[in-house]
Structures are given as C-alpha cells and as structure tokens.
Amino acid sequence: xxxxxxxxxxxxxxxxxxxxxxxxxxxxxxxxxxxxxxxxxxxxxxxxxxxxxxxxxxxxxxxxxxxxxxxxxxxxxxxxxxxxxxxxxxxxxxxxxxxxxxxxxxxxxxxxxxxxxxxxxxxxxxxxxxxxxxxxxxxxxxxxxxxxxxxxxxxxxxxxxxxxxxxxxxxxxxxxxxxxxxxxxxxxxxxxxxxxxxxxxxxxxxxxxxxxxxxxxxxxxxxxxxxxxxxxxxxxxxxxxxxxxxxxxxxxxxxxxxxxxxxxxxxxxxxxxxxxxxxxxxxxxxxxxxxxxxxxxxxxxxxxxxxxxxxxxxxxxxxxxxxxxxxxxxxxxxxxxxxxxxxxxxxxxxxxxxxxxxxxxxxxxxxxxxxxxxxxxxxxxxxxxxxxxxxxxxxxxxxxxxxxxxxxxxxxxxxxxxxxxxxxxxxxxxxxxxxxxxxxxxxxxxxxxxxxxxxxxxxxxxxxxxxxxxxxxxxxxxxxxxxxxxxxxxxxxx
Amino acid sequence: xxxxxxxxxxxxxxxxxxxxxxxxxxxxxxxxxxxxxxxxxxxxxxxxxxxxxxxxxxxxxxxxxxxxxxxxxxxxxxxxxxxxxxxxxxxxxxxxxxxxxxxxxxxxxxxxxxxxxxxxxxxxxxxxxxxxxxxxxxxxxxxxxxxxxxxxxxxxxxxxxxxxxxxxxxxxxxxxxxxxxxxxxxxxxxxxxxxxxxxxxxxxxxxxxxxxxxxxxxxxxxxxxxxxxxxxxxxxxxxxxxxxxxxxxxxxxxxxxxxxxxxxxxxxxxxxxxxxxxxxxxxxxxxxxxxxxxxxxxxxxxxxxxxxxxxxxxxxxxxxxxxxxxxxxxxxxxxxxxxxxxxxxxxxxxxxxxxxxxxxxxxxxxxxxxxxxxxxxxxxxxxxxxxxxxxxxxxxxxxxxxxxxxxxxxxxxxxxxxxxxxxxxxxxxxxxxxxxxxxxxxxxxxxxxxxxxxxxxxxxxxxxxxxxxxxxxxxxxxxx
Numbered sequence: 001x002x003x004x005x006x007x008x009x010x011x012x013x014x015x016x017x018x019x020x021x022x023x024x025x026x027x028x029x030x031x032x033x034x035x036x037x038x039x040x041x042x043x044x045x046x047x048x049x050x051x052x053x054x055x056x057x058x059x060x061x062x063x064x065x066x067x068x069x070x071x072x073x074x075x076x077x078x079x080x081x082x083x084x085x086x087x088x089x090x091x092x093x094x095x096x097x098x099x100x101x102x103x104x105x106x107x108x109x110x111x112x113x114x115x116x117x118x119x120x121x122x123x124x125x126x127x128x129x130x131x132x133x134x135x136x137x138x139x140x141x142x143x144x145x146x147x148x149x150x151x152x153x154x155x156x157x158x159x160x161x162x163x164x165x166x167x168x169x170x171x172x173x174x175x176x177x178x179x180x181x182x183x184x185x186x187x188x189x190x191x192x193x194x195x196x197x198x199x200x201x202x203x204x205x206x207x208x209x210x211x212x213x214x215x216x217x218x219x220x221x222x223x224x225x226x227x228x229x230x231x232x233x234x235x236x237x238x239x240x241x242x243x244x245x246x247x248x249x250x251x252x253x254x255x256x257x258x259x260x261x262x263x264x265x266x267x268x269x270x271x272x273x274x275x276x277x278x279x280x281x282x283x284x285x286x287x288x289x290x291x292x293x294x295x296x297x298x299x300x301x302x303x304x305x306x307x308x309x310x311x312x313x314x315x316x317x318x319x320x321x322x323x324x325x326x327x328x329x330x331x332x333x334x335x336x337x338x339x340x341x342x343x344x345x346x347x348x349x350x351x352x353x354x355x356x357x358x359x360x361x362x363x364x365x366x367x368x369x370x371x372x373x374x375x376x377x378x379x380x381x382x383x384x385x386x387x388x389x390x391x392x393x394x395x396x397x398x399x400x401x402x403x404x405x406x407x408x409x410x411x412x413x414x415x416x417x418x419x420x421x422x423x424x425x426x427x428x429x430x431x432x433x434x435x436x437x438x439x440x441x442x443x444x445x446x447x448x449x450x451x452x453x454x455x456x457x458x459x460x461x462x463x464x465x466x467x468x469x470x471x472x473x474x475x476x477x478x479x480x481x482x483x484x485x486x487x488x489x490x491x492x493x494x
Numbered sequence: 495x496x497x498x499x500x501x502x503x504x505x506x507x508x509x510x511x512x513x514x515x516x517x518x519x520x521x522x523x524x525x526x527x528x529x530x531x532x533x534x535x536x537x538x539x540x541x542x543x544x545x546x547x548x549x550x551x552x553x554x555x556x557x558x559x560x561x562x563x564x565x566x567x568x569x570x571x572x573x574x575x576x577x578x579x580x581x582x583x584x585x586x587x588x589x590x591x592x593x594x595x596x597x598x599x600x601x602x603x604x605x606x607x608x609x610x611x612x613x614x615x616x617x618x619x620x621x622x623x624x625x626x627x628x629x630x631x632x633x634x635x636x637x638x639x640x641x642x643x644x645x646x647x648x649x650x651x652x653x654x655x656x657x658x659x660x661x662x663x664x665x666x667x668x669x670x671x672x673x674x675x676x677x678x679x680x681x682x683x684x685x686x687x688x689x690x691x692x693x694x695x696x697x698x699x700x701x702x703x704x705x706x707x708x709x710x711x712x713x714x715x716x717x718x719x720x721x722x723x724x725x726x727x728x729x730x731x732x733x734x735x736x737x738x739x740x741x742x743x744x745x746x747x748x749x750x751x752x753x754x755x756x757x758x759x760x761x762x763x764x765x766x767x768x769x770x771x772x773x774x775x776x777x778x779x780x781x782x783x784x785x786x787x788x789x790x791x792x793x794x795x796x797x798x799x800x801x802x803x804x805x806x807x808x809x810x811x812x813x814x815x816x817x818x819x820x821x822x823x824x825x826x827x828x829x830x831x832x833x834x835x836x837x838x839x840x841x842x843x844x845x846x847x848x849x850x851x852x853x854x855x856x857x858x859x860x861x862x863x864x865x866x867x868x869x870x871x872x873x874x875x876x877x878x879x880x881x882x883x884x885x886x887x888x889x890x891x892x893x894x895x896x897x898x899x900x901x902x903x904x905x906x907x908x909x910x911x912x913x914x915x916x917x918x919x920x921x922x923x924x925x926x927x928x929x930x931x932x933x934x935x936x937x938x939x940x941x942x943x944x945x946x947x948x949x950x951x952x953x954x955x956x957x958x959x960x961x962x963x964x965x966x967x968x969x970x971x972x973x974x
Contacts, residue, residue, distance in 0.1 A: 083540045096539065103533055105540055202540040209775035238544045238777050316775055319572050322583030323537040327641070338578040338639065365574070365770035374772060 008074050008222040011168055015062060015073045022058040022073030025168075026051055026117055029075040033119070033166035036486055041141050042161035044080050045088050046120035051075065054117040061115065070225045070249075072115030077167035079158050080121035081128050082213065083202040084108055091204050092126045092136035095349025096330045105202020106237065107171060107213045107230040114229040119167055122157030126351045127321065128178055128206045130154050131423035134414055135353045142410070143186060144482035145449050149407040152182030152423070158216045159186040164486050169217040169226050173203055175210045176309055177402075177427025180439035183216050184402035184452025187441040187480065189469070190216045191223045192427075194459050195434030196241035198227070199234030205320040207313035208239075210431040220440060220470045224248035227462070241460075251463040252470040257291030259468065262395030266302040267426045273405040275445040280401050283442050283453055286475040287468075297391050297398065301384045305429045308384070310421060311364045311377035312432070317354075318361030324349060356417070381432050388433045392458040397468050400426050402439035402452035426454055436462050438469045442476040450480070496702040497737070499730045500710075501659035501695055505672060507651045507682045508620060508690040509552050514647035515619040516543030516586065521649070523688055527625070527642035535647035537581035542776050545570075549617065549649035550593070550780065552681040554790040556651060557594025557615045559679045559797055564790075567781045568593045570617075570774040579622035579641045587652075589771040592616035593780075599655075599675065600799045602816065603667040610668050611656030622646040651681070657696065657707065662726035666719050669693050674798045674820045686717055693722050697729045699737065708733075709743040713757050715750045725750035729757050801826075808833065810843035817847045824861040825851065831868020832875070841875040849892055857896070864896045873902040881962055887911040913962040917969075920953075920961060924969045927952045938974055946970060 006014070006025075014020040033046060058073035078084060081091045083101035085108075090096040104112065111118060125135035133141040133156025141156040143149040144164040151160040155172030159182035162170050172179040174192035183190025191214045198213040205211060215226035228248050234240045263284060268277055288294045326332035326345030333344035350358070364373035391398060403423055413420040430437040436459075439452040453472055457465035511521055517534035533541040554564055571589035597612035623645050628637025653672065659665045673691055676684045684691035693716055698708035713729050716722040728750075733743050748757035796804075802819035806812060818829055825846055832842040850871075854861060874891060877883045883891060883906055894905030906912050914920060927949060928935050938945040953966045 083538075089539070091539070099539070101533075101538065101540065103538075201542050204539040205776075207775075236544060237542050239775075315772060319574055319582075319584045319770075319772070322574065322576065323539070323581065325576065325578075325583060327578050328536060328581065329538065339576065342576055342578075362770065365772055367768055367770075370770075370772075 006168055007219045008070060008169055008217065008225050009219070011074055012070050012072070016067075022055040022062070022117060023052070025073060026055040026075050026119070029119060029166060029168065032164065033161075036144070036164045036166055039142065039147055039486060040144055040160050040164055040166075041139055042122055042157045042164065042166055043077070043120045044090060044092065044123050044136075044138055044157070047087055047118060050087065051117050051119050054112070058115050058117060068113070068115035069229070070114075071111065071229050074116050075119045075168050076111055076116040076226070077119050077122045077158055077161045077170035078108060078111070079124055079155050079170070079172045081124060081173055081204045081206075082108055082171065083204070084118065084121065087121065089121065089204070090138070091128070092124050092138055093349065093351070093354070094137045094331060095324045095345065099330050101202070103202065106199035106234045108202065110230045110232075111171070116229070122155070122161055122167075122170060124157055124178075125154035126354050127204065127317070128154040128173055128175055128211075129317070129353050129357055131177070131181060131420050132408070132410075132413065133157060133182070134410060135351055137351055140410060143407045143449075144486040145187065146407065146447070147486070149409050149449070150185065152185035152403070152407065154178040154182075155190070155216060156182045156186075159183050159188055159190065162186070162188045162216050162218060163482055169215060169222055171213055171226070171230070172216050173206075173211055173213050174427075174431065175206050175212075175313060176431050177424040179214045179216060180427050180437060180452070180454060181403050181423055183439045184441070184454075185407040185450065187444075187450030187452075187478070187482070188216055188218060189220055189223050189438065189440055189473070190214070191227060191438040191466075192430060192436060193227060193231065193462060194241065194436045196239050197231045197245070197436075197460070197462070199232075199237040199240050201234055201236040205316075207316040208320060209316060210309075210313055212431075220438070220466055220473045221249065221252060223438065224252060224466055243460075246460070246463050248462055248466055251467055254467045255290060256287050256468055256471045258293075259397065259464070260293045260295060260395040261287060261468070262295055262297035262391055262398045264302065264398050264400045265296050265298040266300065267400035271404055271422070272401065273445065276401050276403070276405065276451050279443045279445075279451045280453060283472060283475065284399070287471065290471060290475070292468075295395060297395060299384075299387050299391055299398075299429070301380065301387050302429050304380055305384055305432055306421060306425055308377040308380040309424075309428045309432060310360070311373050312381065314357040314361030315364045315374045315377075316361065318358045318365065321350070321354065321358055353417075384429060385433050388429070388435065388458070396457075396464055397461070398456040399468075400454045400456070402426055402454040406445045406447065406449035406451060430456050435459055436465055438465055440469045440472045440476070441478045442472060443478065444480055448480075450478075497699045497734050498702040498704075499660060499662075499726075500657045500698050500700060500707060501662075501665050501726060502657040503655045503659065503665060503669060503672075504694045504696065505653040505655075505669070506692045506694075507556075507653065507676055507684060509549050509649040509651060510682050510690070511546055511548045511552065511649055513546060513548075515546050515549055515617070515649040516647055519647065522644050523690070525644060527640070527644060530644045531646070535581065536643055537583075543586060543774075545777060545780070546649060551786070551790055551793075552649075552679075553593050553615060553617050553651050554782065554787060555679050555793050556653075556676065556681050557597065558787070558791055558794055559675050560594070560597040560599055560612045560615060560653070562594035562597030562612060562615055564594055564782060564787050565591055567591065567779050568617075569779045570777045571771045572774050573618075574770040577621070578639070579624045579643075579646070581622065581643060581646055585618060585621070586774055586777070587618035588616035599668065599671060601664070601668050601671045602802070603663065604813065606664065608658075608664065610658045613654045613656050615651060615653050618650045618652060620645050620648040620650040657698075662723045662730065665695060665726050666723035669722055670719055670820070671798065678795055678797055680793075680795070686719075695722065695726050695729075697726055697733065698743070699730060699733045709745050711743060711745065711757075712747045713750055714747060714760075717752070721750060721752055724755060725757060728755060732757065805839075805843065808839040810839050814843040814847045818843055821847070821851070828861060828866070828868055828871065832871035833868075835869045835872035837868075837872035837875045838879065841878070842871055845871055845875065845892075849889055853893065853896055865898050866896050870895050870902055877902060877906065881964070882906070882913055883911055884913060884959070884963075887913070887959075910958070910960065912960065914957050914960050917965065920965055921969055923953055923956055923961070924966065924973060927956065928973060935974065946974070
C-alpha cells in the first residue's frame with residue numbers, strides 16, 4: 001500500500017498492480033475520515049455500507065479483468081447538492097432534512113458507471129449560497145490547514161476532504177466560484193467546466209444559467225480524469241453540450257511555449273493580499289521563462305461583474321427554490337391553509353443567507369424594478385461576454401489569483417455579506433460568460449495557508465486551459481500538506 | 495347612453511400528445527391519481543425540463559390554421575406564482591416571444607359573418623388538479639384538498655383573441671368555430687367536459703362609439719358553450735347596471751356560477767408583471783427554420799371556413815353548409831360520397847344534416863354503427879326527385895336502410911312505399927272514387943272548389959298513400 005495522499009492516478013496504479021484492493025483503499029480513506037471528521041466536518045453523510053458494497057464490486061470486476069477505466073475502485077466524495085438515489089441529499093438545508101431522492105444525478109450515475117466508489121455527501125453552504133461553508137444548517141466545515149479558518153465555499157466540504165485525504169477526489173458545483181475558491185483556500189485543484197459540458201440533471205439548482213458541476217482533486221491530471229468521466233451530452237438536460245468531449249487527459253503535457261497568457265488587470269492591486277499578488281507574479285515570471293508570452297489585458301466590466309451576478313443569481317434562485325413548499329417532500333410545517341403551510345415551511349426551513357437571496361431576487365424581478373435590476377444585469381452579462389471574446393482574440397488564456405486572500409477566519413465575514421461576496425470577485429466572471437476556469441495551488445502565505453492561481457479559457461477551451469494549469473502545477477512544485485494532525489503524514493498508509 | 499360590450503376570449507387547449515410537455519410521462523385522463531408522475535413533473539429537486547418536439551410541431555400547425563405568423567425563434571419564460579397544484583411554483587410559459595402571433599379566424603353565424611383577430615398562440619404546461627374532499631366538497635367547505643399531478647406538465651396551448659367580439663352570442667360562435675379548428679387540425683380532442691379545452695372571457699363595456707377600452711373583468715369556470723354565452727351576457731348586464739348606477743367596475747377575476755347564473759368575484763386581478771416573468775434558463779431558445787413550418791403546413795387539413803365555402807360553391811344552402819362544414823368527419827364524408835355518387839348537393843346536404851343526423855341521435859349511435867353509405871343517400875335523393883317515393887315515404891325508406899333492411903329500392907319495395915304513377919291504373923281509381931261520391935262531385939261542379947281536396951284524399955286512402963298526388967290532381971282536374 002503506497003503512503004501519503006494519493007492521486008487518482010497513483011491509487012489506480014496500486015489497484016492494478018495488486019498493491020491494494022478497492023476495499024483497502026476505501027478503508028484507508030474511511031479511517032482518515034474517522035480521524036478528521038470531528039475536527040473538520042467535511043461530510044454530512046458518510047455512506048459506509050453503500051461505499052463498501054461498491055468497493056467490493058469494483059474488486060470483483062477488476063479481478064475478472066473488467067476494467068471500467070481510471071476511476072474504477074477510486075473513493076470519490078460528492079457535494080450534497082447532487083441527488084444520490086436512496087441516499088439523503090439535503091443541500092445543507094433544514095428544508096431537505098431526511099430527503100432521499102429516487103434517482104441519481106447524471107454526474108453521479110456516470111461516476112458509478114465509471115466504477116467510482118461514492119464515499120458520502122460533503123458539506124456546503126446551504127443550497128450552495130456562500131463562500132465559506134459557514135451557511136450550512138448542519139455546522140461549518142473547517143480548513144485542514146488551520147481549523148480556525150474556513151475552507152471557502154460553497155464546495156468547502158469537498159475541498160477540505162480532498163485536502164485532508166478523506167476523499168481521493170470529489171465533485172463540487174460552481175455558480176460563482178464555489179469549486180475554485182475553496183480549492184484555492186484548501187490547496188487543491190478545482191475546475192469549473194464550460195457551461196453545458198457536464199449535465200446539471202440532478203444538481204439541485206441554485207442559479208440555472210450559472211451552475212456547473214466539476215472536479216476537486218489533488219492534481220490537474222486527476223481533474224482531467226474526473227471531468228472525462230462526468231462530461232458529455234445528456235438528453236435530460238436541455239442546456240447540455242451535444243458535441244464530442246475532448247480528450248482532457250491526453251493534452252496536459254504541451255507546456256506553455258508560444259501560448260499567450262493575459263493577466264487580468266482588474267484582478268489585482270488594492271484589496272488583494274500582498275503575498276497572493278507576489279506569489280502570482282512569481283508564477284507569471286516562471287511561465288514566461290517557459291516560453292509563454294505574458295501580457296496585461298484589461299476587462300473593465302470585471303468591476304461590475306459582481307453586481308450583475310448578485311442580481312442574476314438571486315433572481316434565478318428565487319424561482320428555483322420556490323418548489324420547496326412543504327407540499328410534496330422535505331420539511332413541512334402544517335398550517336391551516338396551503339399558503340400558510342408554504343409560508344411556515346419556508347420561514348422555518350431556509351437559513352438567513354438563502355432567505356436574503358430569495359428576497360433580493362424576488363425584488364430584482366418585480367414589476368417596476370425588472371429593467372433597472374435584472375434587465376440591466378443581463379445587459380452587463382452580454383457586454384461582459386463580448387469583452388471576454390475580445391480578450392480571447394488577443395490571448396489564449398486569462399490568468400489571475402483565484403481568491404484575493406487566503407483562508408479567512410470563521411465568523412470573520414459572516415456579519416458582512418459584501419465582504420463575503422468579495423471572495424468571489426475573481427471567479428464570478430467565468431460563470432457569467434459560461435467559460436471554463438481552473439484553480440491550481442502555487443504556494444503558501446506566511447501563515448502557511450495555500451494560495452491559488454486561476455487559469456480561464458474560452459468556451460470549450462479546457463484542453464489549453466489544463467495544459468497551462470499542468471505547467472503551473474509543475475512549476476509550483478506544490479507538495480505542502482496541511483498540519484500533520486489533519487493531513488495524511490508520510491510513511492503512514494494514505 | 496348606449497353601452498357597447500368589448501369581449502376577448504382566452505382559450506386553453508391541452509394537446510393530446512403521447513407524453514407531457516417537459517418529461518416522458520404519459521398524458522392521461524381519468525387514471526388513478528398520481529400514477530403518471532416522475533421527478534420532472536413533480537418538481538423534485540434537481541430535475542430539469544426537456545421540451546416535447548411533437549407539442550411544438552402541433553402548436554405551429556395550430557398557429558398556421560389560425561393564420562398566424564410563426565416567429566423564427568421563440569423563448570420560454572417562467573411565470574412565478576405559488577399554488578399547491580403548481581409543482582415548481584412557477585409555470586413554464588411564454589411571454590414576449592410566443593411561437594405564433596398575429597392571426598385571425600373567420601367566423602359566421604345565421605345572421606353575421608366576422609373576423610376575430612388572434613393576438614398570440616403560446617406554449618405552456620398545465621398544472622395538477624386540486625381535489626376537494628370531505629364536508630361540502632366545494633372549494634370553501636372541503637375538509638381537505640388533495641392534489642393529483644397526473645395532469646401536471648400536460649402540454650397546454652393558450653390562444654388569446656383580440657378584443658374584437660361585441661356580443662355574447664358572437665363570443666359563443668367564435669368559441670365553437672375555434673374548437674372546430676382545434677379538432678380539425680388534430681392537435682387535441684378539445685372536450686369541454688374533460689377540461690381539455692377551456693374558455694375564459696375578458697369582458698368590458700364602453701359607451702358606443704368610444705375608442706377607449708373600459709375596465710376589464712376576466713370570467714372563468716364556464717364548462718359549455720351555453721354557459722360561456724350566458725356568463726358573458728350576465729357579466730355585461732352586471733357591468734352595465736354598475737355603470738348606470740354611477741359605480742365603478744373593478745378589475746378582477748370572477749367565477750361563473752352555473753346554478754345561480756351569476757358571476758362571483760374571486761380576487762382582484764394581478765397585473766401581468768407581478769408574475770415576475772423571466773427567461774427560463776433551463777431551456778435554450780427555440781429556432782424554427784423553414785422546414786419546421788413547411789412540415790407543419792403539410793399536416794394542415796381543410797379547415798371549416800374553407801370547407802364551408804366549398805360546400806356553398808357546390809350549391810348547398812348556407813345554413814346546411816355551415817352545419818355540415820363543422821360536423822363530424824364521418825357525416826361529411828357521407829355527404830361527399832353521396833355527391834360523388836350523383837346525388838344533388840342541396841338534397842344530399844339536407845338529408846345528411848337533417849334526417850340522418852336526427853335519426854342517429856334518436857338511435858344514440860354513430861354513423862359507423864349503421865349500414866348507410868353515400869350511394870344509398872344518392873339513390874334515395876334520386877327516388878324522390880323522380881317521384882318514385884313521396885317525401886314522407888323517403889324518410890321511412892331511410893329508416894329501413896339504417897335498420898339494415900336493404901338498399902333504398904329494396905326497402906321501398908318491401909315496405910310497399912313506391913308511388914303509384916301508372917296513368918291507366920290511376921284513371922280507373924279516380925273514376926271509382928267519383929262514382930262512389932256523386933254528391934261531392936256535384937258540389938265541386940257547383941263551385942265548391944275545396945271539395946277537390948276531399949276527393950284527392952279518397953284516392954290516396956284507396957292506395958294507402960302511395961298514389962302520386964301530382965298525377966291524381968291532374969286526372970281529377972281533367973275529369974271534373
């Protein structure tokens with residue numbers, strides 16, 4: 001059994017060489033979870049029985065030579081806003097306490113089809129609304145690098161689990177940065193694919209035009225493997241991309257020679273932690289030394305992207321979350337009339353941030369305000385897309401920090417929603433444009449907290465984006481681990 | 495002052511596609527509750543809609559039948575409101591870019607012909623059905639309300655007319671014509687009693703000649719054409735009385751009470767923007783290239799208005815042409831076969847819309863249950879025009895044919911219904927009758943002309959009514 005935190009690639013090699021079985025891999029990951037969960041709370045629900053059955057099946061199949069590919073027998077965690085058949089799916093909300101979906105999300109079904117072992121459901125900000133995982137109705141997740149700090153969010157549980165080794169890889173969802181920002185704060189790789197590349201069927205919707213499922217992994221290569229397993233057309237999602245899925249894993253080694261990298265002028269300077277800016281600058285120098293042409297690019301509308309996002313996302317959420325009314329499933333606070341039941345259930349079931357966004361979105365769509373708010377935000381969105389298109393005529397990819405700061409303290413921003421919203425300033429534009437983006441860890445700040453580097457690409461530009469990301473990963477040589485109590489120490493299995 | 499009603503009609507039609515609008519569940523009626531449901535039409539978390547191609551094809555076909563322009567692209571919107579039978583608490587509908595716009599329908603009744611503008615025809619989904627149980631079973635007195643989601647997500651087309659109607663009777667005629675078009679195009683069975691076609695009316699009144707529109711009231715819950723007409727009439731009266739008394743009409747939705755024959759206020763009408771419409775992000779905009787429209791056009795049948803004109807061109811009387819053009823396809827083909835077999839169009843039209851329809855109704859059967867074809871109608875009309883049977887005997891022949899007693903001539907023969915028109919035999923008969931009634935003959939000859947009717951009647955009686963009355967008259971006149 002190899003030691004240290006494993007990548008999908010390394011774990012897969014161990015499975016196929018006979019060094020380890022899927023059951024042993026799962027046991028090791030589960031024992032990491034047992035050791036760290038009381039401290040970190042990455043999981044809302046560990047599916048010990050289901051995972052063990054899947055691991056046994058993987059072993060039987062691999063013994064028979066039925067190899068389903070790179071994910072076969074690999075323990076993977078799933079964010080708890082993706083439906084898992086018969087397994088509680090709560091979105092970290094009281095309103096869905098005890099809810100067991102009758103079907104698997106397409107991404108989950110594809111994971112199972114690929115032979116992955118689903119360990120459990122990870123914690124998130126309620127309905128994926130937040131940047132710290134503190135908005136979970138079931139308590140926050142803590143950052144393995146410093147348990148006094150947040151893991152980022154909303155996919156904080158998935159990011160922290162991968163960082164702590166209680167999952168080899170995980171699925172998250174990204175509406176405004178919810179994969180990339182926690183990946184950055186937890187020192188792992190997080191990738192948001194092109195909108196439509198991964199089916200949203202079974203992902204409990206937050207903002208339908210922005211939501212996208214993607215991988216959180218230890219390496220860029222792992223992200224490519226996990227993405228390949230879940231990407232591709234799904235007839236159940238009318239916004240799903242119908243074209244062929246590129247070979248993500250096969251194009252990681254091209255390097256950056258001859259590529260033009262655009263540094264986004266608006267994503268830096270005031271408000272950015274100096275160590276984040278410095279480390280980002282050093283990485284740009286290293287990339288230039290490898291033959292990349294590094295140029296500054298200005299996208300002025302990035303300054304208003306956050307405002308547009310906080311109208312569009314809440315507007316869509318106000319309709320998407322209307323179905324939670326206590327009538328058919330989940331929490332139901334019975335009132336004397338149907339509307340009293342709906343009102344009572346929603347008042348009791350939704351936390352303050354979700355309530356805030358529903359109110360914001362309802363307001364933005366209301367008569368007399370629509371044009372000034374939602375309509376205006378949609379116009380900004382179109383203009384921003386045009387600005388991106390213009391930039392991509394000049395450069396192959398855009399780069400920036402993933403987050404203006406490293407992990408912040410629990411409670412530090414909970415009383416100041418605007419400060420919290422600023423955590424996603426670098427990540428939101430790619431959601432508005434529907435473009436892919438990835439965060440790669442490139443170093444630590446003076447507090448020993450990870451710093452993430454973001455690479456953005458045009459629609460379906462995953463291959464060039466991941467080639468740059470892989471080079472960033474190689475150049476950073478990031479092999480730091482969270483403190484020993486919370487990271488799998490070298491020399492101990494996993 | 496004279497008041498003029500201004501009426502617009504909104505029609506909801508459930509398309510009878512095999513599956514629902516946004517999922518694969520079967521479209522059903524009358525099945526046990528909640529047996530045709532899935533994560534999508536129950537709005538389970540994470541589920542997504544996928545549009546039904548067949549439904550889109552049908553709405554385009556219907557739009558063409560209503561002379562609409564088909565937008566080159568069309569967009570779904572979310573219409574947000576909370577209701578227990580609306581699973582998502584928003585309805586996927588259309589807002590500013592519906593599939594079909596700017597059409598019209600030509601309508602005619604006994605005393606008027608007019609054109610009604612069609613503002614739009616858009617695609618949406620139906621809601622579930624609330625079932626009030628226990629206690630009074632009515633909405634306000636029920637102990638419990640249950641929801642059946644079988645209907646939720648059924649493809650629903652809304653046809654919005656322009657406010658072109660000016661009377662309750664015209665509104666009814668328009669509704670009937672529209673239903674005929676819906677049935678004709680094959681997009682829905684449009685059965686009012688099942689709710690697969692539903693009519694709402696927007697009614698306002700204004701001083702006659704005024705270009706301004708009055709405050710409009712929406713009336714709902716009319717379950718027959720008759721109640722549609724009565725509800726509109728009652729609403730016009732209510733509004734006129736209000737305004738005449740110096741009061742104001744309030745913009746609201748009112749419910750038609752069939753037994754009380756009045757409308758009851760339900761709620762003040764929400765302005766359309768209170769539904770917080772916005773583009774449905776789960777569905778990409780639809781793009782219709784020419785082939786979609788051409789394909790739909792190729793499925794367009796002959797529509798009632800055109801058929802009416804064609805029948806009229808064949809010589810059928812206007813009223814019969816109208817009835818025939820909107821009658822069921824079996825009756826129409828009976829008529830057309832009769833004409834093809836040589837029947838006079840006027841006579842065939844009268845037979846099919848008259849006696850045949852009445853007899854089927856008496857028998858409570860449909861045409862396919864009786865052995866009656868176009869050739870027999872043609873034979874029957876020939877027998878009448880050639881004077882071989884009388885008009886009343888012809889009706890009996892028809893009954894016999896419909897009973898399965900044989901062809902018209904066989905029935906006439908067996909039932910002894912053929913007219914006696916053999917001149918020699920009739921002259922003998924007349925001679926006998928005159929001999930037996932010398933007094934009557936005398937009275938006639940002395941100027942009492944009406945006695946002739948008595949003599950004709952005697953001849954008819956002697957032949958059990960089979961004598962050709964025309965021939966009898968001629969002979970009598972000559973002899974007297």
